[in-house]
Amino acid sequence: SYELTQPLSVSVALGQTARITCGGNNIGSKNVHWYQQKPGQAPVLVIYRDSNRPSGIPERFSGSNSGNTATLTISRAQAGDEADYYCQVWDSSEVFGGGTKLTVL
Amino acid sequence: QVQLQESGPGLVKPSETLSLTCAVSGYSISSGYYWGWIRQPPGKGLEWIGSIYHSGSTYYNPSLKSRVTISVDTSKNQFSLKLSSVTAADTAVYYCARQVGVGATPFDYWGQGTLVTVSS
Numbered sequence: 177s178y179e180l181t182q183p184l185s186v187s188v189a190l191g192q193t194a195r196i197t198c199g200g201n202n203i204g205s206k207n208v209h210w211y212q213q214k215p216g217q218a219p220v221l222v223i224y225r226d227s228n229r230p231s232g233i234p235e236r237f238s239g240s241n242s243g244n245t246a247t248l249t250i251s252r253a254q255a256g257d258e259a260d261y262y263c264q265v266w267d268s269s270e271v272f273g274g275g276t277k278l279t280v281l
Numbered sequence: 282q283v284q285l286q287e288s289g290p291g292l293v294k295p296s297e298t299l300s301l302t303c304a305v306s307g308y309s310i311s312s313g314y315y316w317g318w319i320r321q322p323p324g325k326g327l328e329w330i331g332s333i334y335h336s337g338s339t340y341y342n343p344s345l346k347s348r349v350t351i352s353v354d355t356s357k358n359q360f361s362l363k364l365s366s367v368t369a370a371d372t373a374v375y376y377c378a379r380q381v382g383v384g385a386t387p388f389d390y391w392g393q394g395t396l397v398t399v400s401s
Binding site: 211221274 | 317319326327328329332340342343344376384385386387388389391392393394
């Protein structure tokens, strides 16, 4: 089965840029979606199909996907961006990454 | 605004069947889209369980397929999950969500989730 690898945690200084990676075999050939999940809440879609933002998601959130790594980039990180982030792809089944906890220092 | 709401027992005994329903408002299931179930064990990540189209066609996570049944009731605008022969490993928050389509598509609207504990 297809596996997605995310770092357990990423830290970023307030106002700086955070990058969260999602690794998978030839993931660049797949569509990657990203979700933000705050404690006690349901996930929220923040990026779909590699680099598209749903309505209401700030432009600070962007995504890219190439080779074996997809990346979620959060510019000008805010305290409110602290959350767990999950990537998702389809490979004969819906697959989620293990999640990355983002800490804003 | 599309809203989804899970409901069902919060406690299920081992070896029994877990049953949950997801009521959809603000959108008619008959109009299209897929409708899915995702779960999250306490302190862990997300796991897709399966999804259903309004016509009734389904696709399931291969690791759970033998125990999962997802059905849809368009007259009530809701869909349901049944997971049989549960064990403590099935303890999780269960989410229902709308999915744009099969494969390569995201879950764009989610319910708030409901915690199901498997315990005697």
